[in-house]
Structure formats: C-alpha cells, structure tokens
Amino acid sequence: MTVVPAEPPTHEATTSGTPASKANIWVVIPLYNEATVIGGVIEGLLPTFSNVVCIDDGSSDGSGEVARDAGAHIVSHPINLGQGAALQTGFDYALERGAEFVVTFDADGQHRVADAAAMVERARNEDLAIVFGSRFLDDRTNPGMLKKLVLKTAVTVTNWTTKTHLTDAHNGLRVIRRDALSRIQLKQDRMAHGTEIIAQLGLTKLPYAEEPVEVLYTDYSKAKGQSLLNSVNILIDLIIR
C-alpha cells in the first residue's frame, strides 16, 4: 500500500508564476536509460507544462541527474521495476500533489508537446476523463508495415478483452483526469500495462476519446521500439496474471 502523508506537500511556490490552468497538470515520464535524449524532452515540455515528473526506473546511465538538471521532479525507483510500475508510481506521486490532469509522455522524444497540450484542452472542453493519443487517425505517422501489423494486432486483442473501441493501444501519450486516475492500479510491471490501463479505464465507464497524434520515429526511438518478440510478451503477460 502507498503511504499517504498527513499533509501532502503543496507546490504553490513553484507553480504561482504559471497560468492557473496549467498549475494542476502533471506530466509523468517513465525514465529508463535515456540520458542522451531526456534533457531535450524536458526542455521541450517545460514552457508548456510547468510540472514534469520523471520516474527514474533504476537507470544506470545517470538519466535521473540529467532530468533533474533539466528542471524535472525526480522519483527514483531503488531497483528496475518496469515501465508499467513506473507509470503507477508517477500516478501516485501526481495524485499526492493534487493533480487534476496527468499527461503520460515517453522519454525517448517520440511525442509532440503540441499534441499533449491539445489533448488536455480537449479533455477540458469536452469534459472527458481520458484522452488517448492515436497515431492511426490521420496519415501523419508512418510506422512501417511490420510495426503497423504488430500494433494493429495488439489493439484488436485489447478491444476484444476490454470492450473498448480504440485504434492504437500502445501509444504512450495519454491524458487522464483525476477521477479516472484514482481508480487505476496497474499491476502489470512490464509492457502489458498499455492494455491494462485501457482495461481499467474502461471499467470506470468514464467518458473517453481518441485524439490524432503524430509519433516521431527518430532513429533513436526506432532502435528502442517494441519488437515483434516483445509483442509476444505483451500477449502472454495479459493471459497469465
């Protein structure tokens, strides 16, 4: 169980200079050995989102220090637990600090800050509890044949098992409102959390939507992306739990 302090620390001091509408938004970034790119990602986010927290998941390359120097809050897992566990830690951290919205964002720079800002705006304007990013709603993103096949298989299985109607299950860019966030408890430490998060959000029956986003396939993110073998792990993790 998470230990909740009697008086959660507030961040009025750090957020007083920013527009009130952005003060209670937290960007949660699971961080594992991305020292070469994380600094740039945080510098790109900070002008738009003042609260950025990186969950350093036992990195061995000093990613945590780089992120701290770039101006992010850091929570350090003492050992490597996996991306799903890092996200849940970030959710607990943000809720403790009174977050109204959480934006999940990948550390490797594959998401656009403008897309994230648009998704928060949409959640506010249309009173949505969850906005999922999808790379398959327009033709900006070109993942390549094999990757598209893997992602489409994953989302089909996800839609079967969770009774949702999404087009992109493993997109790291999401906006989740506090009420939805407080009902999530991710148990899949490894990569299957993409499906688990949708399953748990689906159970809340809260309103959701998908927003077209662009995923930037840099050489760096291509080298680190999910392989076909990894999607086998995702499927088996979902069956045996």
Place this chain on the structure above:
Amino acid sequence: MTAFQFLLILGIVAIAMLSIRFLRGESSLAIKRIFALLAALAAVLAILFPQLLTLVANFFGIGRGADLLLYVSIIGALLFAVATVRAKARSDARVTQLARSVALLEARLIENQETTHQSSEQDGESA
C-alpha cells in the same frame, strides 16, 4: 485411449487452470499439504508392497509400476514448476509495492528538505 491417458490429460488441464488463476492463499496451501501427505502415504505403501504399484498400474492400463511412477512424477514436477512461477509473481508484486513506497518516501523527504531550506533562508533574510 487408455484410462490413464485420459487421467494424464485431466492432470495437464488442471495444471493449466491452476497456472492461470485458480486457487489463492490459504486454500491453495491446504490442498498442497493434503497432496504431500497422500504422496508420502502412497510412497510408503509402494515401498512396502511393490507389487501393489504394479497392480494399480495394470488397473490403469499400464504394464509396470515403474512406468506409473514416472508419469506421476512428471505431473508432480509440472505442478511444482507452475506453483513456483506463481509464487515468484506474487513476490514480485510485493517488491514493486515496497520499492514504490521507498521511491515516493524519498521524493517527499527531498521536497520537505528543500522547502525547509528555502523557508529558513527567507527567515535569515528577514531577520
């Protein structure tokens, strides 16, 4: 198909079901202990009366008692493997919760230090 083949298949199905999500906690432990006692009893009987084992094997359509022993051992080994994997998964979940609590606690401590540091600096300036 002999009767024993049918039983073997039943055993495999049972293992598969257990491996997904069946027994939990105390009842699972109790059933394991009952099986351990029965296995010990059966082993003692088989040692005292080897021909009994062959009789049982013949009843199930197997020629020798030793063969029966082999098949039952395989089932036992599989059950053990599945139980171990599941126990490790539960243990991993506990480690995750522990590590998360430590990480969040550390973050809180650092922030408290920073805020008290800042406020004490401000006190120093105003004094």
